[in-house]
Amino acid sequence: MPDPVTVISLLVAPARVMRGRHALADAIEYIVRLGQRPLIVGGDRSLELIQLQVLFDRPDLTIESVNYTPDCCESSLDRLMLAVTTHQADVIIGIGGGKCLDTAKLLAHRTQLPVVTIPTSGATCAAWTALSNIYSESGAFLYDVSLAKCPDLLVLDYSIVATAPQRMLVAGIGDAIAKWYEASVSSGHSSQTLLIAAVQQARVLRDILFQKSPSALAAPDGEDWQEVVDATILLAGVIGGLGGAQCRTVAAHAVHNGLTHLPGSHHALHGEKVAYGILVQLRLQEMLQGDRLAATARQQLLDFYSTIGLPKTLSDLGLSEITISQLDRAATLACKPDSDLHRLPFAVTPEQLVAAMVSTTIVEVENRFVGSVSLDDRTNT
Incomplete structure (x- = not known):
């Protein structure tokens, strides 16, 4: 008898991707095929975009719009589930940033309706993925949900993204x-x-x-x-x-998840916290593995971050007044047993993570070779 084969389901891509300037106007015919009673899920800014008028101008669409706030959280989803029933929606359209699109995707998943994602910025890849992150009402990361499919239609309209x-x-x-x-x-x-x-x-x-x-x-x-x-x-x-x-995700996103439990970090964007988390992950590789190539990569990122304006320290994230107990709490959450941080090839304690978090910009004597090794020579960093 042959060994049993493990079946792995890959959800690689949306069923259709349309991109270009004014792509939303061209996408309407495909939206109509998915449903005639869309429920548009968005935030205040997204729902006021002038580009949405092309949807409301269609006589064959009966549209209702609803705000997803305060967050991609269970209370918001409960309210939106009621809106789906009240409107008798047959397709969900999410227009906004990552949390909005995660909300729309999960709402469609729970109601078994098709979903269209329309990103309003280049801040995340949430418009693409079969995954939604769930937060508390106050913005703390709780868990993620794997969805049954990627979106039915992704509309990347550059004229919309350019407004961000x-x-x-x-x-x-x-x-x-x-x-x-x-x-x-x-x-x-x-x-x-x-x-x-x-x-x-x-x-x-x-x-x-x-x-x-x-x-x-x-x-x-x-x-x-x-x-x-x-x-x-x-x-x-x-x-x-x-x-x-x-x-x-590995340590960079785990650090993000831990930081979301600190109210002082909530003004920082998802990608800003993740970018800082990359530096922390590389610092861990230096500290715990003696990985000199990680030091090279970190220095390269520090220079890149300075050029484009990404945060390099806790202070850059607005956490200059953070207490040790708050930092310990974030690190403990980032190191919990089911954390993605444990995809690192070595064990990390909360104390070690705190040390890495406060030393992301340290350039030690051993790093004098920085710049002498190509990242393409590396295998794991």
């Missing part, structure tokens, strides 16, 4: 570039074809962001800007889809 503050795209760059530093640790030694492909795509994503981010931010809505938006929303999603759960 530049800080949102900078945060998206921080979130997306983490794919390389986390995937290469969690899956860099894999011999599985799709994991190898996912890790190599993460390397490509990192290189695109290093090369094009400064020019993209200098010329919003230009060619490089569009390429970086594609990278943060689409390519970042591809990597998670190909690699699956084991090729997603």
